[in-house]
Amino acid sequence: MNPHPGPVDGRTNTPRLPAGSPSFAVVAESHHVRRQRWFDAVLSRFAGLAAGQDASWRLTPKPSSARRARRLARAWLAYQGLDAQSEVAELLISELVTNALRHTHGTIRLALSFEDGLLRCEVEDADGVPPRPRQARDDDEAGRGLHLIEQLSCCWGSARTSTGKVVWFELPASIASGN
Structure with a gap:
């Protein structure tokens, strides 16, 4: 029995693709x-x-912005030679951008900087209400992001801005040798 539906090339027993x-x-x-x-x-x-210069991007308020923020962060970290922190930074950035998307409307700003062995990631949005960790129940699908940030970063916080707030975290980091 042929596991491939559709036309089959008799010589290789693989599906044939339509012409073109x-x-x-x-x-x-x-x-x-x-x-x-x-x-x-x-x-x-x-x-x-x-090397070591800050970077900042504006993100539109749509779900794909979390993915874009991860990609931008990954590329900047690679450029700076901070690849070792990429996985954790991308996860935490994704959490902050997702929170901004969920709780505010308007443009979001992602900023990254590296100084004195610390990678600082900031997400700014138009909502002035500071974030606060909440106790998620076992069956809740949300409510764990700030706990992840508390566990995986060395420090985090938020500050009011003239247009809303900025939520930030820091990770210890060092530039990979050869950069």
């Missing part, structure tokens, strides 16, 4: 090429920055 369709290899390669172009474009934005 790209092969899987071409699709996978084009995805890789698109992803590399995006990464190169993001890195080119950092070309004028000196």
Whole structure:
């Protein structure tokens, strides 16, 4: 029995693609090429920055902004030679951006800086109410983000701004050798 539905090439027993369709290899390669172009474009934005220089981006208030924030952070951290903190930083940034998306309307700003062995990540939004950790029940789907930030960062906090608030956290970090 053929595990592949649709037309089959008798010599290889694999599905035939319709005429004019790209092969899987071409699709996978084009995805890789698109992803590399995006990464190169993001890195080119950092070309004028000196190592250790701050970076800041405005994010639109839509769900895809959490993903964009993670990608921007990953690229900036790689550019700065701070790859070792990328996984934790991306997780915590995603939590803060998601909180901003959930509790406010309007533009969100992500800012990253590195100084004196500390990576500082800030997320600013238009809601002036400071965040507070809450006790999530076992079956709650939300309410654990600030607990993650408390557990994984060395310190965190929030401050009012003229237009809302900024929530920040810091992670100990060091620049990878060779950068």
